[in-house]
Amino acid sequence: MKSGFVAIIGKPNAGKSTLLNRLLGQKIAITSPKAQTTRNAIIGVLNDDDRQIVFADTPGIHKAATALGTYMNKEAMNQAEGVDVIYYIADAKKGLNDEDQQILKQLFSYRIPVFLLLNKIDLINKEQLIKRIDFAARNYDFKEIVPISAANSDNLNELLKTTIGYFHDDRAFYPADYTTNVSRDFQIAEIIREKLLLCLDKEIPHLAACRIDSINTKGNKTSIEATIVCDRDSHKGIIIGKDGKMLKKINQASAKDIAQLLGTKVNLSLFVRVEEEWMNKTSRLFDLGYYTGDKYDR
Numbered sequence: 001m002k003s004g005f006v007a008i009i010g011k012p013n014a015g016k017s018t019l020l021n022r023l024l025g026q027k028i029a030i031t032s033p034k035a036q037t038t039r040n041a042i043i044g045v046l047n048d049d050d051r052q053i054v055f056a057d058t059p060g061i062h063k064a065a066t067a068l069g070t071y072m073n074k075e076a077m078n079q080a081e082g083v084d085v086i087y088y089i090a091d092a093k094k095g096l097n098d099e100d101q102q103i104l105k106q107l108f109s110y111r112i113p114v115f116l117l118l119n120k121i122d123l124i125n126k127e128q129l130i131k132r133i134d135f136a137a138r139n140y141d142f143k144e145i146v147p148i149s150a151a152n153s154d155n156l157n158e159l160l161k162t163t164i165g166y167f168h169d170d171r172a173f174y175p176a177d178y179t180t181n182v183s184r185d186f187q188i189a190e191i192i193r194e195k196l197l198l199c200l201d202k203e204i205p206h207l208a209a210c211r212i213d214s215i216n217t218k219g220n221k222t223s224i225e226a227t228i229v230c231d232r233d234s235h236k237g238i239i240i241g242k243d244g245k246m247l248k249k250i251n252q253a254s255a256k257d258i259a260q261l262l263g264t265k266v267n268l269s270l271f272v273r274v275e276e277e278w279m280n281k282t283s284r285l286f287d288l289g290y291y292t293g294d295k296y297d298r
Contacts, residue, residue: 001049001050001052001056001170001171001172001232002050002051002052002164002167002169002170003051003052003053003167003169003171003173004053004054004083004084004085004163004166004167004168004169004176005053005054005056005082005083005084005085005173006054006055006081006083006084006085006086007055007056007058007079007083007085007086007087008056008057008058008085008087008089009061009077009079009080009086009087009088009089009103009107010061010087010088010090011060011061011090011091011100012059012061012062012102013060013062013091014089014090014091014119015089015091015119015120015150015151016034016057016058016060016067016089017029017031017042017057017101018031018045018150018151019057019087019117019119019148019150019156020055020057021152022040022056022151022153022156023044023046023053023055023156023160024044024045024046024179024246026179028042028044028057028179028180028182029042029044029057029190031194033274041057041058041059041078041079042056042057042180042181042182043055043056043057043058043181043182044057044172044176044179044180045073045179045180046160046178047172047174047176047177047178050166050251051160051167052172052173052174053160053163054166054173054174056079056083058079058080060196061077061103062144077106077236078146079126080107080110080112081110083112084113084166084167084168084169085112085113085114085115085163085167086107086110086112086113086114086115087115087117088103088104088107088114088115088116088117088142088148089117089119090098090116090117090118090119091120092118092119092120092121092123092124092128092132092147093120093123093124093128094127095131095132095135096122096135096136096139096140097117098134098274099218103231104140108140108141109144113143113144113166114141114142114143115142115143115144115145115146115162115163116132116136116140116142116144116146117143117146117147117148117151117159118132118136118147118148119148119149120144120149120150120151121147121148121155122149122150122151122152122154123152130146133145133147135176139246139287143166144162146158146159146162146284147176183260184215184262185212185215186214187261188215188224188226188258188261189210189211189212189226189256190210191258191261192210192226192228192250192254192270193208193210194257195250195253195254195257196208196210196228196239196250199246199249199253200238200239200246206232207230207231207232207235207279208227208228208229208231208235208239209228209278209288210226210227210228210229210288211226211227211229211287211288212224212225212226213225213226213227213271215251217262217264219263220265221264221265221266221267221268222262222264222265222267223266223267223269224258224266224268224269225269226268226269226270226271227269227270227271227272228270228271228272229271229273229274229275229278229284229288230272230273230274230275231274231275231276231277231278231279232274232276233274235274236239236272236273236274238271240272247270248273250270251268251270252271254268255267255268258265
């Protein structure tokens with residue numbers, strides 16, 4: 001057996017969570033077309049007879065303007081220390097720029113093999129891809145450059161085979177049935193936040209979070225109460241919508257996915273609460289599940 005740890009690092013909306021879900025063959029991390037969808041590091045474990053790969057999906061690294069943004073950047077970089085391989089995932093359509101250079105400077109300082117994953121190759125032509133690979137090879141010391149399409153699973157098997165070659169451990173770090181470090185409450189809260197991202201426009205969903213207040217399962221029915229926390233009264237009105245239609249839409253979409261997760265019928269009650277500047281209050285970030293916890297044990 002070969003086993004090891006991989007951190008998935010990159011800027012917002014590069015496809016990190018989509019990649020994790022595809023590699024594991026199931027949805028562990030929420031996804032949306034909007035940047036900064038992922039806020040916490042999420043551990044996903046791929047178990048086969050002859051390998052165990054522990055992946056850490058991380059928040060997109062960006063210019064932080066709030067305490068939440070600072071936490072997200074720190075969470076991403078913390079996961080990169082001490083792993084066997086770092087996947088730096090970049091949008092092949094955009095290539096690497098000065099912002100990537102600053103991030104990569106820190107990653108290379110860890111003296112850990114860094115792979116460049118040029119994602120979304122299904123959206124560019126072969127000539128553009130060759131230019132991206134050539135630029136990266138000439139300007140950076142990547143151990144591997146792997147073109148992929150996370151959405152289409154292109155080259156992912158080849159990526160895994162290459163990754164295994166950089167592992168040195170021969171023991172499993174987690175039980176064979178272990179898939180992720182996230183709790184049931186966290187998964188449910190993230191499903192609701194995903195629906196906020198998908199249903200609402202512009203910046204509103206980025207100024208909102210979700211907290212699970214109670215979960216009660218009796219027989220084949222689960223009753224859940226959850227609170228959506230937003231930044232101001234005007235945002236609360238948008239989330240609720242005219243005659244409560246938007247909140248109902250979010251509720252129905254969330255309940256459907258939560259039912260699939262739990263394998264029961266779901267009665268979901270959503271409430272909306274205004275807490276101004278919650279993203280800059282450390283105590284509120286902790287209460288909402290954003291905190292600097294321990295990395296995976298090794």
